[in-house]
Amino acid sequence: MRLSALLEPDADYEERDLPLGCQTPTDSLVPESAFSHGEDAITLAEYCGYDLMDFQRQGLVEKLGANMVEQRDGTLIERWAAGETADVISRRNGKSFEIEILILAGLFMLGERKIMYTAHRDDTALEVFNNVVAAIQRTPKFWAELDEAGPRRANGQRAIKLRNGAVCYFRTRTMDSARGQGYNRLILDESQSLTEEHLAALMPLVTGAENAQINYAGSAGGMRATIQAKLWRSYKKKERGLCYRGWHLDPDEDFDDLDKIAAVNPRLGRGLSYEFVAKEFSRMSRQDFGRERGGASTYPREEGAGWLVPEKAWARAQDAESAIASGSTPRYVLEADPQLERGTIGVAGRRSDGAMHIEVIDHEPGVAWMLERSRQLVTDHGGELWVDPKGPCGFMLGDLAEAGVPVKLFDADDLKNAWTWFYTNANPRPLPPEPGEDVDPDAPRPVPAPGVRHRGGKLMTQALAAAELRKLLDRHTLRRTVSTEVNQGPIVAPMLAGYAVGKSERDVKEPPPSPVRATGAEGRRTPPQRRTRRTRDVDVATTGF
Template sequence: MYLGVTLRPWQCWLLIHALELLEDGTYRFRKVIIIVGRQNGKTKLIEVLAAWWLFVDSESFPDHIAAHDFLVLGTAQDRDTAKKVWRRVLERSNPEVLRWPDRFTPAEREVLVPVLAKQSRTPSTTNGSEAIRLANGARYEIAALASGGARGDSTARAIIDELREQKTWDGWAAFSKTLNGTFNSQMWAISSAGDARSVVLADLRASATETCRLWAEYVETGLQAAEEFANEHDTTNGLFEWSAHEDAAIDDPEGYFQSNPSIGYGYNVEQLLSDLASGEPEVVTKTEVLCQWVTASIDAHLDAGAWADCADPYSEPAEGARLILGVDTGADREMTYVSVVGDRADGLLHCELIAQRPGMLWVVDAVKRAAEKNGITEVALQTRGAPSAEFAEPLEKAGLTVHRIEGTALGSSAGQTKDRVRQRTLRHRGDQESLNLAVSGAVSRKLNEVRVWDRINSVVDIAPIVAVSAAQWAHDNTEPPEPFTSAYEDEELLVV
């Protein structure tokens, strides 16, 4: 009523059921996963939800969480995506429009909801610190999930847009923990379907559907009471999915009705089918319109079974072993990884990741600290055709010996890592998910007569295994640098 928004039937149904309450008034679901085709009104849905959380729900349990501690946090793969919904809520509640109406356009004045604006304080619109703030202290902020979101804040309500874009668990792990200490917290994640790279969405969906299967097997058949089942399984996750049957053909109208609940409200199925004639890639239509999962198998460069055989949770380099650091950055420059390799006491090669963080600016200082702490003098990285090339010169200036992976080394590094894994002469600890994920989805391409790592066509970020491969190549193909010896250690000091 206040927003002047008419919701579509599927949006109303979803809000009613995803916001179901238990007898004590708290939410039935702590995490809500929504999968629906694009252009169905998900942005409008989230806008209404965020506004209701902020202006109404922030005062629901004053004895448990004060309004001034109530934070609504919106996030996505980047700030610009998260900001879309935030900006719409701001346009409806910005008190500056009431104070200085002449400074705003007629369209901006038209969408303002005065009753909401009167509850709001001056917002922060500075890039990087955007915040809608209410007189009661509640606020709505945004963050990029790739950077871990608001890692230090306790969050009451959270929205994750386009969860399919999360290719590692790093952002989700940091972000989801911000809700754990807050009474009656709730997180919504909304997206179209993903592909083999959408590991977070895929795993959450798989877990929820398995719980549904077990419920049907035990509770609906009478083998187990609902309370008993709930004591043994996590029933606080809600999955709401509109998707075409997995066998539905790409030109089957029925599949479009199944995955697009807004058909009949502004557009029709014929418009969606017409996109097929425009030359849009079939994979785009399947994932974003039909919400079908595209998980075509890949020809991975490394053998997954052999890699699993190389796992040793107690692996570590031998005391006094030659240690070499490896560095690599993803093709999109979003994440950088630092590895270390060194011989074990049994002669096998130990490898592990010792650092991973978003971006690249932190890398040189982190490598220098790791080298100084562990007495390491060597680092290996690709210095042609890769973002990591930027690290070579500053690391050399820092006094480290840089082994440059370029030319023929590009092929031999990828090939020798493949050989070591196949022959089981390499060991890793087995519990580093980003490294395991990189191995599962890393592909190679032919360059002249050899195969090299292919960052672009791999279905995951392969920088973790490339960092390991670089260090392993330097270990196997180079001699350790001669240690610097002062002349004073061999000769007497002569003072003239």
């Protein structure tokens, strides 16, 4: 069901027929442990009046897993299986409950002497403090263990101190929000706003503690979420000692799909209103809704990360005179960013040497112009028009059919195969030695000519430099939305166009044109006339479209 359909005037549905929020994270990494204090923490939470959902119960069990570790002197000591835990989940899904229970368990069950809770905003820190105090007040046994002065609230120095000296501080993060060391637990709420400077000031707090744990909790982050981006990359690498639980959609997903939203919001239908979420979808921008409700992160790229196709390989594939051979059928692809702010038309076709020429021929604001331009290209120059029916331009299929423009469609496998084709042809591997060849181990192997050629247009190069991959089952393809917000149409469209050429050739068994050797000036191709309609930021030279 479409999320937007819930707000239509004639919407006819029963909430009992709508999907409930999924209790299992989409992304999970749990270190092995011999036992867990999680079940005891759940019992303590229920004793304090908490009514936990399945995902919260499982989260406590996984966070509080532990092992017995033998020390140098042969004695055994308890250690957390995860020295760091991270929960990344959309807002209003109850992550604060787990934080509050970790604080209560630390003070009243685990014997932790010093706990530090921090949040980016003061109202968040105040809310968690008040909730923990209220849970203690509901539990006479715990209230009796409080220091005689009771919870401290003065001057923003909030703290809960017990008679035995155990204490939990509640702070708003600053560059100087805490000092000292030997803390047993450091809780970093709103971790999407955690900075390098904050972490540098706070991490030393747990230095020297026998068995310390750091707990991160937040919603999906954007370009400024540098620490959360590192946690995500650590999860992808399956870093030892990290417990990661995340509810994420890919930034290219269809956020209007109610089933997908339910998959990343455990409380949907259990306290999180369907209508409220539908209103969020209608009011927010696509990117904001995807991040805040869909868990679609747009993290900054890792420092020093290279191009997906190495820059040197892309430069080697450049040919200022590259062009589609006469008689070769061009394939055009319509592309756009998910917000439909800019449309792109890419083209590809075989060169006279059999390599694939790719190019951007249009990159304009909006998408309304693409219908007439598509009709003109196919009418004046021939060729095939291709569209991804599930992509941003899929909505144009009906209009194209009414205009009499024939269209061929990509499928999900094509998107995966297109990236594999593009990467291997733009970045060919060195040739293996011939049988019996005398190989010099210090000499570089020869590399074949690239199977993809381009003219070095600024748009394609900038898009490729910022390109990122997204996973499709067991393979990858290019994202349409990247963290740097560089429009990806100028690389996605030519890539798909090049793949469409090969796919069409395989379907009709049409061999590529035979290589033609130029013999002097008479064999050279006359450069095409440039069209004056091009915008300033499209490729300077075109194939004449």
